[in-house]
Amino acid sequence: MVDLNKKTMKLTLKIWRQKDATSKGKMTDYAIDGIDGDMSFLEMMDVLNENLNNKGEEPIEFDHDCREGICGSCSLQINGEPHGPDRLVTTCQLHMRKFNDGDTITIEPFRAKAFPVIKDLIVDRTAFDRIQQSGGYISVNTSGNTQDANSIPIDKHDADDAFYAAACIGCGACVAACKNASAMLFTSAKVSQYALLPQGQVEAADRVQNMVKQMDLEGFGNCTNTGACEVECPKGISLENIARMNREYMSASIKG
Amino acid sequence: MGNLNSNIPSGPLAEKWTKHKDEIDLVNPANKRNIDIIVVGTGLAGGSAAATLAELGYNVKTFCYQDSPRRAHSIAAQGGINAAKNYQGDGDSNYRLFYDTVKGGDYRSREANVYRLAEVSGQIIDQCVAQGVPFAREYGGLLDNRSFGGVLVSRTFYAKGQTGQQLLLGAYSAMNRQINRGKIQPFNRHEMMDLVKVDGKARGIIARNLVTGEIERHSAHAVVLASGGYGNVFFLSTNAMGSNVMAAWRAHRRGAHFANPCYTQIHPTCIPVSGDHQSKLTLMSESLRNDGRIWVPAKEKDAQAIREGKLKPTALKEEDRDYYLERRYPAFGNLVPRDVASRAAKERCDAGFGVNKTGEAVYLDFDAAIMRYGKEKALTSGVKDADAKTIRAFGEEVIETKYGNLFQMYEKIVDENPYKTPMMIYPAVHYTMGGLWVDYNLQTTVEGCYAVGEANFSDHGANRLGASALMQGLADGYFVLPYTIGNYLSDDIRTGKIATDSAEFDAAEKEVRDRMAKLMSGKGTHSVDYYHKRLGKIMWDKCGMSRNGAQLQEAIDEISALRADFWENVRVPGAEGTKNQELEKAGRVADFLELGELFAKDALTRNESCGGHFREEYQTPEGEALRDDENFKFVSAWEYKGAPKDAVLHKEELTYENIELKTRSYK
Numbered sequence: 075m076v077d078l079n080k081k082t083m084k085l086t087l088k089i090w091r092q093k094d095a096t097s098k099g100k101m102t103d104y105a106i107d108g109i110d111g112d113m114s115f116l117e118m119m120d121v122l123n124e125n126l127n128n129k130g131e132e133p134i135e136f137d138h139d140c141r142e143g144i145c146g147s148c149s150l151q152i153n154g155e156p157h158g159p160d161r162l163v164t165t166c167q168l169h170m171r172k173f174n175d176g177d178t179i180t181i182e183p184f185r186a187k188a189f190p191v192i193k194d195l196i197v198d199r200t201a202f203d204r205i206q207q208s209g210g211y212i213s214v215n216t217s218g219n220t221q222d223a224n225s226i227p228i229d230k231h232d233a234d235d236a237f238y239a240a241a242c243i244g245c246g247a248c249v250a251a252c253k254n255a256s257a258m259l260f261t262s263a264k265v266s267q268y269a270l271l272p273q274g275q276v277e278a279a280d281r282v283q284n285m286v287k288q289m290d291l292e293g294f295g296n297c298t299n300t301g302a303c304e305v306e307c308p309k310g311i312s313l314e315n316i317a318r319m320n321r322e323y324m325s326a327s328i329k330g
Numbered sequence: 331m332g333n334l335n336s337n338i339p340s341g342p343l344a345e346k347w348t349k350h351k352d353e354i355d356l357v358n359p360a361n362k363r364n365i366d367i368i369v370v371g372t373g374l375a376g377g378s379a380a381a382t383l384a385e386l387g388y389n390v391k392t393f394c395y396q397d398s399p400r401r402a403h404s405i406a407a408q409g410g411i412n413a414a415k416n417y418q419g420d421g422d423s424n425y426r427l428f429y430d431t432v433k434g435g436d437y438r439s440r441e442a443n444v445y446r447l448a449e450v451s452g453q454i455i456d457q458c459v460a461q462g463v464p465f466a467r468e469y470g471g472l473l474d475n476r477s478f479g480g481v482l483v484s485r486t487f488y489a490k491g492q493t494g495q496q497l498l499l500g501a502y503s504a505m506n507r508q509i510n511r512g513k514i515q516p517f518n519r520h521e522m523m524d525l526v527k528v529d530g531k532a533r534g535i536i537a538r539n540l541v542t543g544e545i546e547r548h549s550a551h552a553v554v555l556a557s558g559g560y561g562n563v564f565f566l567s568t569n570a571m572g573s574n575v576m577a578a579w580r581a582h583r584r585g586a587h588f589a590n591p592c593y594t595q596i597h598p599t600c601i602p603v604s605g606d607h608q609s610k611l612t613l614m615s616e617s618l619r620n621d622g623r624i625w626v627p628a629k630e631k632d633a634q635a636i637r638e639g640k641l642k643p644t645a646l647k648e649e650d651r652d653y654y655l656e657r658r659y660p661a662f663g664n665l666v667p668r669d670v671a672s673r674a675a676k677e678r679c680d681a682g683f684g685v686n687k688t689g690e691a692v693y694l695d696f697d698a699a700i701m702r703y704g705k706e707k708a709l710t711s712g713v714k715d716a717d718a719k720t721i722r723a724f725g726e727e728v729i730e731t732k733y734g735n736l737f738q739m740y741e742k743i744v745d746e747n748p749y750k751t752p753m754m755i756y757p758a759v760h761y762t763m764g765g766l767w768v769d770y771n772l773q774t775t776v777e778g779c780y781a782v783g784e785a786n787f788s789d790h791g792a793n794r795l796g797a798s799a800l801m802q803g804l805a806d807g808y809f810v811l812p813y814t815i816g817n818y819l820s821d822d823i824r825t826g827k828i829a830t831d832s833a834e835f836d837a838a839e840k841e842v843r844d845r846m847a848k849l850m851s852g853k854g855t856h857s858v859d860y861y862h863k864r865l866g867k868i869m870w871d872k873c874g875m876s877r878n879g880a881q882l883q884e885a886i887d888e889i890s891a892l893r894a895d896f897w898e899n900v901r902v903p904g905a906e907g908t909k910n911q912e913l914e915k916a917g918r919v920a921d922f923l924e925l926g927e928l929f930a931k932d933a934l935t936r937n938e939s940c941g942g943h944f945r946e947e948y949q950t951p952e953g954e955a956l957r958d959d960e961n962f963k964f965v966s967a968w969e970y971k972g973a974p975k976d977a978v979l980h981k982e983e984l985t986y987e988n989i990e991l992k993t994r995s996y997k
Binding site: 094110112113114116117120121124127128130131132133135137138139140141142143144145146147160162163167169171192193196198199200202203206207208209210211212213214215216218220221222223224227228229230233234236237240241243244267268271273274 | 378381382385396397398399400401403405406415417450453455456457458459460461462464465466467468469470471472473489490492494495496499502503504506507509510516518541568570571572604605607608609610612613738739742743745808809812854857859901903904908909911912
């Protein structure tokens with residue numbers, strides 16, 4: 075049960091402030107008090123912003139929307155880790171009970187060359203969209219005349235694995251966690267989803283080549299198998315997807 | 331009373347849509363290349379519409395306030411999507427889906443629209459599977475189904491608790507294919523600030539680039555609004571933080587009638603409020619009611635002991651628990667429709683049986699399901715005489731595969747393990763059945779302005795059934811609008827590009843700029859959130875799960891006063907011509923402050939109870955909703971006339987030719 079007598083926390087926050095894409099940013103210290111453990115991390119940020127607003131200062135901007143861990147909007151590098159110290163959660167579902175009274179917390183935007191800062195803690199992740207646009211789809215029109223959904227049975231394990239790959243929320247934590255700022259986990263999740271399904275086979279070779287090419291063009295780094303991406307991924311996307319993408323890529327290259 | 335022609339085709343119900351499609355004008359492929367369409371919102375309805383319109387050859391521009399179309403709030407839909415495939419052979423059919431939906435909506439939706447929805451529902455599943463949406467499957471490789479509230483068949487297709495995500499990523503992938511071909515131009519981090527009309531027709535929008543703060547003009551031959559619902563008028567809801575009514579409301583101010591604003595869905599299974607800091611509420615999918623049993627203690631003293639932390643729910647004997655839904659509604663039990671389940675929870679909590687510290691929570695218990703599944707799994711795993719502990723372990727495994735992500739989400743938020751102790755849940759604002767009035771073609775009362783998905787009002791009546799929002803969004807976007815809009819655009823093949831340097835665009839842009847300047851020039855007494863929270867409290871207390879005439883009148887007066895205060899005293903820091911999240915919020919809250927008053931006015935005008943609209947004055951002796959078909963069998967469509975108090979009511983009479991009007995019973 076929730077402890078009704080739990081004390082509130084006093085924290086020191088070190089937060090990245092940056093006016094816009096072209097300005098230089100810096101870390102700024104803020105003190106905050108009265109934070110209770112049942113607050114989410116972003117609700118703590120709301121309190122800070124309300125305080126700043128009341129003092130006539132500009133609130134700190136950060137991306138967030140659904141606040142239930144699925145839209146992939148929220149980001150934040152918290153004490154050096156994407157989405158903070160807890161596992162399998164996004165920042166919006168991280169709760170303050172994971173911190174202690176008196177803690178100092180550093181909050182930065184996701185750092186990667188391919189994710190330029192827009193303002194404060196907001197970064198531009200449209201590189202991910204462009205990777206998807208280069209081939210992350212099955213070319214089928216909305217005719218209403220596709221074959222019946224049950225006409226091709228699909229092995230449950232393949233369908234489940236495709237689902238687990240498709241569960242990626244596109245937040246970019248994998249890139250932020252990687253010392254090379256590689257987008258291999260993100261890209262491989264989409265490649266895998268389709269590679270595992272019969273519907274995706276037809277365009278598999280072109281898809282993997284186009285998506286990898288776009289990924290490189292966007293300036294993401296290479297994969298050196300450190301596995302940090304998998305550890306920090308809020309949706310538990312598996313490294314196996316990277317292995318599968320590498321196989322797909324090899325076989326597509328051989329086919330030419 | 332203006333002209334409210336719903337343009338329903340003649341002929342037998344089951345033939346209307348086919349006949350209509352055969353009769354409407356088409357645009358030849360070469361001419362489609364000369365026609366531009368704006369789609370505002372990129373959720374299931376907007377994303378699927380944009381992709382399909384682009385496939386057909388139109389030039390599409392999409393707008394969303396998020397940084398990517400993939401983040402629209404459809405992504406958060408959990409449980410599933412309905413379709414009358416009858417894969418389970420349990421007696422499902424188009425007619426049954428149609429019937430369930432009209433009944434579930436408490437006989438306040440339009441027959442012809444709902445039948446069409448049922449008719450195209452099967453195609454949606456075919457389309458999504460062809461796109462690679464990884465629906466849940468059985469071991470034989472075929473698609474799996476589950477049940478949702480208010481129906482007696484299993485017609486819900488799902489992808490764990492992330493069905494909305496998978497369907498939206500499907501629509502997003504279809505969009506990406508068209509973006510790659512240059513047929514869709516996406517404007518992300520953009521917000522529609524106004525609708526521009528030229529010669530009475532919707533011909534474009536004024537948008538704000540949320541990164542640079544620039545005001546932009548975009549023209550088109552038609553404008554499609556797919557901007558979602560307005561549940562955030564309550565401040566706390568299961569909607570995303572950014573979900574707002576601005577696009578729909580701006581269109582309303584330009585002449586689009588707003589229908590049934592008071593029809594709001596309060597979803598029975600959400601994680602209860604934990605404190606004043608709360609920024610939003612989290613849904614626990616209705617699919618959980620397939621396996622979870624809802625209860626409160628049968629004795630008030632036990633409920634009190636639980637609230638005080640002196641008694642654990644697991645220690646309560648079976649006979650000391652009140653499974654009130656099973657007791658009151660034996661036929662449907664835990665799977666009654668959402669409005670019924672929500673009111674029943676409120677009734678128990680108001681009577682003093684609530685189980686958390688605020689007294690506003692009931693239990694959703696999986697113990698019986700864990701043991702039931704566990705026994706089966708033990709047997710199929712070859713363990714013949716398993717002990718209780720082994721059975722439980724097997725059962726938890728099964729529950730994990732069905733609802734794992736929901737259980738994990740619950741544990742992260744509440745810090746309790748729902749496999750070991752029952753979940754605590756309470757109703758929360760979730761979906762709005764009301765929205766822009768549209769005819770059969772999904773056109774609003776502004777020519778050339780269409781509304782699809784949650785943004786329109788047409789299919790769910792006074793209460794939406796579970797797993798039907800996804801169905802409607804995709805039906806509108808993939809299979810309905812692309813046909814009906816062609817009929818309108820066939821007149822525009824010689825119009826040519828719409829200029830953006832016209833007097834109409836000048837005037838609309840000026841209004842947008844003046845409004846923003848006014849928002850920035852408030853005296854600065856209170857923040858935007860201060861007003862939003864106060865509005866939300868008025869809405870929840872006086873326009874929530876139950877309403878009465880006196881309170882609704884108070885709500886109207888209070889919201890009107892709050893709106894005046896807002897415009898005088900709001901504080902918006904920062905500048906206009908830059909990224910400014912407070913300014914974004916201010917514009918949205920300003921519109922909620924108008925909508926909220928119209929909402930209360932609509933509820934006050936509707937002197938009956940139906941679906942999610944429960945007026946305390948109109949109930950049966952058993953406390954069920956008491957409809958008044960003689961006087962209120964109509965859609966309320968409100969015309970904008972300045973202040974919400976001056977809005978003019980237009981009625982669209984509903985006719986039921988294929989369904990007999992009955993008192994809804996789930997007993």
